[in-house]
Amino acid sequence: xAPPSHFYTNNGAPQNGAVLPAGAGNVPPQHSCLLDPNExxxxxxxxxxxxxxxxxxxxxxxxxxxxxSRPESDAFGTALRDVRDLILxxxxxxxxxxxxxxxxxxxxxxxxxxxxxTAGINIVPFTWAASPAATELEMVVVDxxxxxxxxxxxxxxxxxxxxxxxxxxxxxxxxAIVAARDRKLADIGSGRIGDLVVYCxxxxxxxxxxxxxxxxxxxxxxxxxxxxxxxxxWTPGWSRSSCARRSEPLRPRPWTLSELCAVAATHGVWVxxxxxxxxxxxxxxxxxxxxxxxxxxDSFSMNAHKWLLANNxxxxxxxxxxxxxxxALGTEQEYILKDAAAEGHDVVDYKDWSVTLTRRFRALKxxxxxxxxxxxxxxxxxxxxxxxxxxxxxxxKADPRFEVMATRQxxxxxxxxxxxxxxxxxxxxxxxxxxxxxxxxxxxxxxxMSSANVGGIYMLRCAIGSTLTEEQHVRAAWKVVQDRAASLxxxxxxxxxxx
Ligand SMILES: *Cc1c(COP(=O)(O)O)cnc(C)c1O
Numbered sequence: 001x002a003p004p005s006h007f008y009t010n011n012g013a014p015q016n017g018a019v020l021p022a023g024a025g026n027v028p029p030q031h032s033c034l035l036d037p038n039e040x041x042x043x044x045x046x047x048x049x050x051x052x053x054x055x056x057x058x059x060x061x062x063x064x065x066x067x068x069s070r071p072e073s074d075a076f077g078t079a080l081r082d083v084r085d086l087i088l089x090x091x092x093x094x095x096x097x098x099x100x101x102x103x104x105x106x107x108x109x110x111x112x113x114x115x116x117x118t119a120g121i122n123i124v125p126f127t128w129a130a131s132p133a134a135t136e137l138e139m140v141v142v143d144x145x146x147x148x149x150x151x152x153x154x155x156x157x158x159x160x161x162x163x164x165x166x167x168x169x170x171x172x173x174x175x176a177i178v179a180a181r182d183r184k185l186a187d188i189g190s191g192r193i194g195d196l197v198v199y200c201x202x203x204x205x206x207x208x209x210x211x212x213x214x215x216x217x218x219x220x221x222x223x224x225x226x227x228x229x230x231x232x233x234w235t236p237g238w239s240r241s242s243c244a245r246r247s248e249p250l251r252p253r254p255w256t257l258s259e260l261c262a263v264a265a266t267h268g269v270w271v272x273x274x275x276x277x278x279x280x281x282x283x284x285x286x287x288x289x290x291x292x293x294x295x296x297x298d299s300f301s302m303n304a305h306k307w308l309l310a311n312n313x314x315x316x317x318x319x320x321x322x323x324x325x326x327x328a329l330g331t332e333q334e335y336i337l338k339d340a341a342a343e344g345h346d347v348v349d350y351k352d353w354s355v356t357l358t359r360r361f362r363a364l365k366x367x368x369x370x371x372x373x374x375x376x377x378x379x380x381x382x383x384x385x386x387x388x389x390x391x392x393x394x395x396x397k398a399d400p401r402f403e404v405m406a407t408r409q410x411x412x413x414x415x416x417x418x419x420x421x422x423x424x425x426x427x428x429x430x431x432x433x434x435x436x437x438x439x440x441x442x443x444x445x446x447x448x449m450s451s452a453n454v455g456g457i458y459m460l461r462c463a464i465g466s467t468l469t470e471e472q473h474v475r476a477a478w479k480v481v482q483d484r485a486a487s488l489x490x491x492x493x494x495x496x497x498x499x
Contacts, residue, residue, distance in 0.1 A: 104465020114365030180270030258293030
């Protein structure tokens with residue numbers, strides 16, 4: 001890869017006429033220089049050029065490669081070159097148009113600059129008084145997003161609820177479980193934590209079990225409810241006196257969110273919706289029916305950093321009753337943090353809404369994304385990816401050697417290669433598909449995909465959601481999968497013939 005023109009030459013001299021500060025590269029910076037405006041402007045331009053080149057040259061980077069080993073030197077320009085030459089080749093390029101693994105981390109230049117602004121301003125908005133505009137912007141932006149996602153008003157400040165911006169869904173679920181736990185314990189007695197039970201579907205992300213464990217829920221009291229292929233919940237046996245104590249055998253019947261909330265309500269059970277990935281799709285009215293009944297949920301979270309162009313990290317948690325969150329997570333020793341300006345006013349102190357005290361000013365980035373792309377722009381972004389997933393799914397279905405493994409709802413397609421009878425039939429399919437994924441991902445210029453194992457069935461996952469992905473990349477990815485599958489089948493058939 002040839003160095004872009006604005007990078008330094010090998011002897012360290014800048015190529016574009018930029019002037020290096022005296023002694024840069026060999027003298028440690030003086031403290032008075034740590035926030036030097038001119039130096040910041042110069043380095044800032046270098047960083048922006050760097051990121052722009054990264055986007056432009058995405059195709060030059062192998063996926064994935066080895067981790068870097070050389071240490072950084074102390075001068076900024078040299079270090080930046082090391083980022084390009086040593087660190088980037090060792091990364092998995094989540095922004096690549098050919099990244100189809102795990103889940104999307106769709107990013108935008110606006111959010112990247114929002115992150116830079118946040119880092120540059122570097123405030124700590126733990127209370128309203130600690131930075132009033134930051135708290136107020138966060139309150140505005142969570143309502144903006146809630147409305148854009150068609151969430152019920154009961155979860156928004158304008159409807160008596162409210163939201164906050166956290167790092168990740170793991171944190172959001174933990175906060176919700178702790179609030180639910182404390183509400184229940186206030187009812188049944190604080191000594192009975194061992195009796196508390198949490199329910200999830202068998203498709204639920206491990207983040208839920210992890211959060212329940214951290215919150216002190218006994219591992220055996222985390223109950224998974226089996227889901228049928230149509231992916232709606234089977235009825236759990238919640239008809240006993242309290243579902244917080246005992247489960248009953250399952251009665252098979254699919255449930256809607258409203259039905260589930262109705263039963264939960266009769267037992268005083270907190271309902272949380274983890275929409276980490278799919279929540280972004282709710283900007284499109286055509287997906288709103290998927291959360292019919294959400295009026296009754298206690299809390300809802302989604303990752304705007306997954307599929308909504310708000311770069312890492314930006315999880316939004318909304319709750320119907322903020323007082324329950326504050327009761328569980330509020331701090332009592334307030335004398336250091338109380339401020340005369342806030343005294344006697346009903347202000348939001350976000351430190352009481354989550355695990356941390358120090359927190360990032362994430363609202364700025366999300367607000368910029370909503371302002372600069374608009375709700376319609378976000379819809380286009382989501383629909384573009386869904387259309388590409390529809391087309392990928394169509395290509396899989398059109399090839400009889402393959403099968404689609406789950407009903408596609410959004411932009412994730414789960415599929416696998418059928419194992420021919422002479423190669424062992426369905427029993428051999430897991431191994432065959434494991435090898436297929438290895439071969440697909442070993443194709444340097446090809447796509448990067450991941451896998452899932454659901455009920456003992458191994459499958460490939462093609463998660464479309466990179467901002468740079470276009471239809472051509474999806475077609476090319478499918479071609480690589482087909483080619484690798486054909487050569488794998490040929491190879492195995494010839495081994496079979498010899499045996
Ligand atoms: C990605 C994902 C998570 C985990 O999100 P983090 O922000 O990494 O904690 C949890 N649940 C679902 C449904 C997800 O898609």
